[in-house]
Amino acid sequence: xxTKKYDFCVIGSGAGAGPIIYxxxxxxxxxxxxxxxxxxxxxxxxxxxxxxxxxxxYTPNKVDExxxxxxxxxDGEWKPLATRDTNKNYWNGSCVGGSSNFMSAYFHRLKxxxxxxxxxxGPIEGANVVDWPIxxxxxxxxxxxxxxxxxxxxxxRIHSTLEPRSTPNxxxxxxxxxxxxxxxxxxxxxxxxxxxxxxxxxxxKPKDKRSACYYSNFCGSYGCSSNAKGSxxxxxxxxxxxxxxxxxxxxxxxxxxTDGHNKIIKANYHLNGEKHxxxxxxxxxxxxxxxxxxxxxxxKNIDTPKGLGNEYNQVGKNLxxxxxxxxxxxxxxxxxxxxxxxxxxxxxxxxxxxxxxxYEIKDEETNSEIKGGTIDFLFEHTNALxxxxxxxxxxxxxxxxxxxxxxxxxxxxxxxxxxFEIFNDxxxxxxxxxxxxxxxxxxxxxxxxxxxxGYHPHDIKxxxxxxxxxxxxxxxxxxxxxxxxxxxxxxxxxxxxxxxFGVNPKTSVLDKNCKVHSIHNLYVTDGSFMPTGxxxxxxxxIYANSFRIANYLLSVNF
Amino acid sequence: MKGKRIVKDxxxxxxxxxxxxxxxxxxxxxxxLTITTVLSQISxxxxxxxxxxxxxxxxxxxxxxxxxxxxxIQDVLFPNDGNGPSTESINAYSHILWVLSDERKDKASIxxxxxxxxxxxxTSQENYGRTFSDLSQIEIEELVAFMADKNWGASWLSMxxxxxxxxxxxxxxxxxxxxxxxxxxLGHQSGNPRPNKDNSYTNIFETIYAN
Numbered sequence: 001x002x003t004k005k006y007d008f009c010v011i012g013s014g015a016g017a018g019p020i021i022y023x024x025x026x027x028x029x030x031x032x033x034x035x036x037x038x039x040x041x042x043x044x045x046x047x048x049x050x051x052x053x054x055x056x057x058y059t060p061n062k063v064d065e066x067x068x069x070x071x072x073x074x075d076g077e078w079k080p081l082a083t084r085d086t087n088k089n090y091w092n093g094s095c096v097g098g099s100s101n102f103m104s105a106y107f108h109r110l111k112x113x114x115x116x117x118x119x120x121x122g123p124i125e126g127a128n129v130v131d132w133p134i135x136x137x138x139x140x141x142x143x144x145x146x147x148x149x150x151x152x153x154x155x156x157r158i159h160s161t162l163e164p165r166s167t168p169n170x171x172x173x174x175x176x177x178x179x180x181x182x183x184x185x186x187x188x189x190x191x192x193x194x195x196x197x198x199x200x201x202x203x204x205k206p207k208d209k210r211s212a213c214y215y216s217n218f219c220g221s222y223g224c225s226s227n228a229k230g231s232x233x234x235x236x237x238x239x240x241x242x243x244x245x246x247x248x249x250x251x252x253x254x255x256x257x258t259d260g261h262n263k264i265i266k267a268n269y270h271l272n273g274e275k276h277x278x279x280x281x282x283x284x285x286x287x288x289x290x291x292x293x294x295x296x297x298x299x300k301n302i303d304t305p306k307g308l309g310n311e312y313n314q315v316g317k318n319l320x321x322x323x324x325x326x327x328x329x330x331x332x333x334x335x336x337x338x339x340x341x342x343x344x345x346x347x348x349x350x351x352x353x354x355x356x357x358x359y360e361i362k363d364e365e366t367n368s369e370i371k372g373g374t375i376d377f378l379f380e381h382t383n384a385l386x387x388x389x390x391x392x393x394x395x396x397x398x399x400x401x402x403x404x405x406x407x408x409x410x411x412x413x414x415x416x417x418x419x420f421e422i423f424n425d426x427x428x429x430x431x432x433x434x435x436x437x438x439x440x441x442x443x444x445x446x447x448x449x450x451x452x453x454g455y456h457p458h459d460i461k462x463x464x465x466x467x468x469x470x471x472x473x474x475x476x477x478x479x480x481x482x483x484x485x486x487x488x489x490x491x492x493x494x495x496x497x498x499x500x501f502g503v504n505p506k507t508s509v510l511d512k513n514c515k516v517h518s519i520h521n522l523y524v525t526d527g528s529f530m531p532t533g534x535x536x537x538x539x540x541x542i543y544a545n546s547f548r549i550a551n552y553l554l555s556v557n558f
Numbered sequence: 559m560k561g562k563r564i565v566k567d568x569x570x571x572x573x574x575x576x577x578x579x580x581x582x583x584x585x586x587x588x589x590x591l592t593i594t595t596v597l598s599q600i601s602x603x604x605x606x607x608x609x610x611x612x613x614x615x616x617x618x619x620x621x622x623x624x625x626x627x628x629x630x631i632q633d634v635l636f637p638n639d640g641n642g643p644s645t646e647s648i649n650a651y652s653h654i655l656w657v658l659s660d661e662r663k664d665k666a667s668i669x670x671x672x673x674x675x676x677x678x679x680x681t682s683q684e685n686y687g688r689t690f691s692d693l694s695q696i697e698i699e700e701l702v703a704f705m706a707d708k709n710w711g712a713s714w715l716s717m718x719x720x721x722x723x724x725x726x727x728x729x730x731x732x733x734x735x736x737x738x739x740x741x742x743x744l745g746h747q748s749g750n751p752r753p754n755k756d757n758s759y760t761n762i763f764e765t766i767y768a769n
Contacts, residue, residue, distance in 0.1 A: 039769040046757050047749025050728050055662075055759055063664055095766075218749035225751055249769065347747055384727035384746050385720075392719050398712040400635045400702070400719060405642055412744040 006032040007557075009267050009280035011253045011295070014098020015542045016286035016526030018232030018240075022149075023550035025243035029557070032246050032278055033237075034269055036287070037094035039249040040101070042234065045223030049383050052222045058102060059091035064443040067290065068450040072431075078452060082440065090290060090451065090492040096249055097233025098288065099493065100539065104220030105201035105229055106376055107152050108423075108536035109143050109544075111163045111359060112136040113371070117425070117532050121371055127427035127456050128318050130531050133503050133512040140166055142544035142551075147171050150230035150543055151207050154199030154352070161359040172204045175213055175350050179343035180331070180418060180477065184353040184377055187476035198352040198376060201230035201539065210234060215348030217382045251276075254446045256283060256299040256308060256522070263520045264308075270444050282553070286526035286546070289319060293434040293498045293528065294449040296509075296516075309516035312506045315499060316434035319451065320533045322494035323459035324373065324422030325486035327470050328380065329479030330415040336478065344416050351418070353377045358469055359535060361462070372462060373424030373535035375470045380417035387411060418479055420470040422463050424535045426490070427456040434498050455488035496527030496538050513552045514545070525549050619658040624675040627690050628654055628718070631678065634702045635715060636722045642743040645722060649734045653725040654718075656733065662763075674714035681705060731758050 007029035010017050017033070025031045040058070051057045066084040073079050083090060093099030113120045115132040123129060144166050146152060153172035156165065174197055188195035202213050211226040219229070227234040237247065250271060257266040257277070266277045285292050293316040297307035307315055333341045354376045361372040380387065391407045392399050399407060426432075431454025436447045467484040474482045502508025505517040514529050516522040525546045527538050534541065614626035629651050638644035645651065658668060681701055682690040693701065705711025726740035731753050735741060741748060756765045 038766040040766045041769055044757050044762065044766055044769070046751045046753040048729055048753035048758060050724070050732065051753065051757070051759050051762055054724065057759070057762055061662075216749050217747065222749070250767070382747075382749070384744065385723055388723040388727060389720060392716060398706045398716055398719075400706065400715065401637055402639045402641065404719075405636065405639065409641060409743070412746065 004030070004279075006030045006278065006280040008032070008282050008284060008553075009034065009278050010284040010286065011267060012036075012098060012286035012288070012292075012526065013096050013237060013247065014093070014232050014286065014288065014526065015100045015539050016288075016528075016546050017098070017284065018100070018236035019149075019543060019546035020284050020286070020523075020525055020550045020553070021245060022236040022240045023547070023554065025240040025245035027554055027558075028243070030244040031240065032280065033248065034251040034253050034267060034278065035096050035098075035247060035249050036252045037096065037098075037249065039096040039247065040223065042223070042225060042227055045225050047216060047218040047222055047225075049385060052102075052218075053383055054385060056089070056091075058093050058095060058223075059089060060094050062089065062091075065091070065448075066440075066442070067448060068437045068440055070450060070452040072454060078454075080437075080450060088492070090495075092288060092493045092495075096247060097231045097237060100231040101223050101229075101233060102221050103201070103229070103231070103539055104378075105539070106354075106537050107146075107154075107199045107201045107540040108354070108356075108374060109163050110136065110139075110534040110536065110541055111161060113360070114532065114534040115139075117371065121369065124427060124456070124458055127429055127458065129427060130500075130502065130507075132531060133501055136163065139541070139544050139548060140164065142547040143540065145547050146201075146540060146543045149547075150201055150235045151203045151210070151228075152199050152201055152230070152540075153204040153213075155197040157194055157197050159194040159196060159356060161356045170199055172207075175200055175202060175204050175352060176215065176348075177352050178346055178349050178379070179340065180377075180379075181351050181353050183477040184351070184473055187473045188353075188355065188357075190476065191472065193355070193357040196354040196356050198354045200350070200352060203228040203230070209238070217348040220381065221383075252444060253287075253295060254298060254444060256285075256295065258299075258301060258303055258308070258519070260303050262303075262518055264522050282521045282523070282557075284523050284525055286524065288526055289495045289498045289528045290434050290449050290451060292524055292526055293319075294436065294447075296499070296524075297436045298446055304518075308522065309499070309509045309518055311518055314507065314509045317430075318428035318497050318500050318531065319432045319434050319495065320426045320428050320497040320530065321432075321453075321490035321492075322533060322537065323424045323426040323455065323488075324463045325467060325484055326419060326421050327467055327474070327482065327484030328417050328419035329471075329474040329482035330417055331477075331479055332415045334414070335480070347382070351377045351379055355466075355469055355473070358466060361465055370462065371425055371535065373422060373466050375466055376421045376423070377470075377473070378419055378421065380419055418474060418477070420474070422466045422470065422484075422486070423537060424459065424462045424466060426459055426533055428497060428500075428532065429454060429456050431455075453490045455490070460486055460488060494533075494538060496530040496533050496542070499524045499528035500531035501529040502531060514549050523549060523553070617655065619655050620672070620675070623679060623689070623691060624672065625651075627675045627678045630690075630698055631702060631715070631718060632722060634699055635719050636726075643726065643739045645725070647736060647739050648722075648725040649736060650722045650725040653728075653732075653734050654721055657721060670714075671717070674718070677711070677714065678705070681711075729753050729758070 008024050008031045010033045013035040062084040067090045068080045070078045070080045093102045115136050118129045118131045148171050154170040155174045156169045185195045206212050213228040251269045253269040255268040256264050259265045264283045268277045300307045358372040363370040437450040440448045463486045499509040501510035527542045614622045616622045632645040632650050725734040
């Protein structure tokens with residue numbers, strides 16, 4: 001039975017929630033966190049591929065909890081499929097700390113022009129491009145705060161698109177890198193530009209009770225065993241718990257209740273097969289874009305029959321992913337000296353190099369400037385299973401027997417694969433949105449989210465331009481079999497938007513402080529607020545914006 | 559073969575996808591059968607193995623014929639050819655039984671694993687007019703080649719290969735990759751910390767839901 005009324009009730013505990021929880025608790029407010037997933041502690045994590053990658057241990061069982069994904073068929077029809085019946089998974093870490101536990105932590109800031117995409121580059125037909133209601137300068141102090149509080153390591157190099165900074169460098173020195181990073185630097189200079197020394201949300205030195213990175217070689221998709229990775233759990237929640245902060249894991253919020261006067265009074269949730277509720281003065285929703293939209297829509301009532309904040313049918317609109325693709329090539333050991341081979345094979349250390357020379361591109365078709373993106377270099381993940389699995393197909397032919405074993409042995413012992421990932425804007429369109437399915441429900445009986453995942457052809461055009469730049473660098477460092485895969489397939493782990501912030505309530509869900517326009521005490525602080533996604537991974541921006549909102553909440557609550 | 563094609567066209571793709579993305583009913587807290595239990599099934603089989611002629615027995619999860627089919631198919635897919643470990647040395651068969659014993663896996667996936675074994679027998683009857691047990695080694699290899707050339711067969715064989723890969727590369731705590739024989743062959747360096755009793759797949763749900 002709920003007895004206490006809290007100052008803040010936060011739904012979700014990942015990167016969008018952590019800064020609010022941390023700042024409000026530290027300031028003396030009572031904070032109650034409702035997290036749908038379990039509480040996985042640092043000591044519960046291991047580098048077990050079976051647990052981390054082969055079985056759905058960190059994400060919900062897709063039979064119990066699933067999404068309906070609408071993709072466009074070759075015939076041009078939108079076809080809905082339940083993820084329980086496909087190999088798609090739109091969950092990204094359902095536990096205390098959310099998906100930040102499992103991120104690779106490639107940290108890039110947005111750049112000033114990302115905040116004014118419309119006014120800088122002009123409209124694009126079929127895309128709902130807008131300017132942000134805030135500028136880079138307003139977010140910059142919070143990017144800086146993330147560097148010190150979450151812990152960002154790296155080394156700022158002057159390059160053509162370096163964003164303005166209020167401090168000269170990162171508070172933590174760069175993580176150790178492989179010899180390949182030196183070769184990439186050299187290749188960039190030969191091409192006429194400076195390679196970015198990529199920052200990571202990973203500690204290179206100890207911080208308080210968190211240890212430095214120990215170069216486990218198993219980072220992305222794995223929980224961190226030293227707490228060096230800047231997850232919301234390790235970097236923020238553990239500290240918040242020293243104050244008046246309570247986290248309830250396995251608590252699935254299904255409905256936010258209003259008082260009939262545009263104020264939320266209760267969060268209703270399922271726990272251990274029973275329904276409970278929490279009362280609070282202010283409610284924060286940060287469940288990651290798709291689930292945040294789902295909760296607002298499922299919270300409809302007689303006063304808000306279309307869902308919370310949805311008076312103008314904006315909730316769920318303009319969902320965005322990260323456009324781009326992945327390229328790679330093989331560094332065959334026979335092509336290098338034994339000394340270099342030993343260095344290429346050095347486990348654990350990172351590549352941490354990126355190209356941002358083409359964050360803005362001269363479009364030869366239109367002779368105008370268009371938005372480009374980022375190319376991050378990295379080694380193929382150490383996980384054995386994906387590397388093994390890739391050996392069993394030669395096109396559509398199943399490879400097995402002695403041929404397969406020979407291929408496996410060669411792949412594992414005669415080469416190392418170097419890759420690059422392209423990040424460019426996934427333009428918001430009318431064909432990418434979240435709504436509630438009308439029939440399908442999760443194991444609690446709540447309607448599931450239906451997501452249409454259409455993309456804009458412009459995304460592919462930009463990605464292809466960037467791919468050619470990445471491939472050029474791989475050629476120069478001696479990689480072979482270079483290829484790139486570009487498609488309009490979304491990356492479910494890079495999803496934002498759906499509750500864009502803005503000035504006009506008719507075209508946005510949130511105001512500039514991420515408060516739902518029509519609700520007095522409801523804020524959305526995950527990546528849902530982003531009207532455009534930029535051309536970098538989103539996590540640093542989500543963290544920074546959440547700190548910005550925390551600062552606002554402190555200013556209005558004191 | 560018509561029936562199989564119908565099944566293939568309508569269902570296999572989806573089912574196969576499920577197999578590649580295991581489903582776990584973590585909320586049930588149904589503890590998977592322990593490795594010890596599974597290995598006791600293996601020892602029952604092993605006790606009946608003659609050094610020259612294996613005798614395959616039924617166990618909790620498979621009929622004697624299914625048991626024979628899966629082991630012989632595994633040996634064709636991943637032969638003991640002198641290059642790296644054999645299916646026996648990585649306990650690939652016991653891994654299949656462990657997978658079948660996993661009560662967190664959905665029934666459709668389990669059914670698909672077994673269905674493929676039935677397809678092998680059907681193919682043997684259709685192509686050779688006799689049971690799989692009576693096929694020569696050359697005929698078994700022909701049968702695998704025949705199946706690999708069909709979408710429905712390739713999908714199932716690919717899944718069986720994935721289980722072999724798991725047995726090859728998973729932590730030995732799961733009773734596979736014995737003495738790290740797979741890791742040594744691949745030059746694969748495992749990450750630290752490695753799984754222990756509390757945070758391995760068998761017990762991790764109990765551990766994290768107790769927090």
